[in-house]
Amino acid sequence: MLISNYYYLIGFDGWTSPLGQSLYVFLIMTPDRKEIIHCIKDLSADSHTANFLADQLNEVITEVGAEHFAAVVSDHASACAAAKRIISERYKHILPVRCIAHHVNLVSTDICKTTFAKEIISKCQKIVKYFKQSHQAGGELRSKITNEIKGGGLKTYVVTRWTTAWDCTDSILRLEQLFKNVREDFFCIIYYIYVHLLIFFNE
Helix, strand or coil, rough: CCCCCCCEEEEEEEECCCCCCCCEEEECCCCCCCCEEEEECCCCCCCCCCCHHHHHHHHHHEEEEEEEEEEECCCCHHHHHHHHHHHHHHHCEEEEEEEEHHHHHHHHHHCCHHHHHHHHHHHHHHHHHHHHHHHHHHHHHEEEEEEEECCCCCCCCCEEEEEHHHHCCCHHHHHHHHHHHHHHCCCCCCCHHHHHHHHHHHH
16 A cells, blocks of 8 residues: 555566566555565567657556656666656656666676686586485485574576575585585495495305
C-alpha cells in the first residue's frame, strides 16, 4: 500500500524467459527500501525502442500519479537510458538514475576475469563439481551439514550471475572443516577395505 505523501522511485528491467519471451518488470521502490511489483509485461511482440519503453513507464506513472515519483532507475542499456531521459523531460521533477547494482555487476564481472580470480573460481568449481557428481561423497557431505552451519551446502558459480562468484567461494570456506572430515572418513574406509583384501588374499 503506497502512502500518498511519500516520494517513490520507479524501476524497470527486462529479461528473456526460458520460453523465449521478452518480459519487463516495473517496480515501485519505497523510501524504506521495499520493492513492490507493479506489473510484469510480455513485450515480445513489440520493438523495444526508447519511445516505446517511455510509453510503458508513463502508463505506470500516470496510474499511480506522477506527483508521487522522484526518480526513474534502470541499467544503462541505450534504449533504457533514452527512455529515462524522455520521462525526465516530460516530468521535470522525476530524475533519471543509473542502477548502482548494474555498475557493481560490471565491476565484479571485470574482477572475475582476472587471472587470480579465474584460478580461484575454477578450483572452487572443481570441488563443487566433484561433490555434485559423486553420489557417495555428496551424500556424506550433506549428512555432515548441520543446522549450526548457516548458508546450506555448496553453491555453484554461474557466469551470468555475478553474485554467485561470492556464493561459490564462500560456501567452500564455510564447509572447509567438513571437507577435511569427509576426506578422513574416506581414507578410513579405503584402509578398512585394503586390510580386508590383504586378509582375504592371504588366506
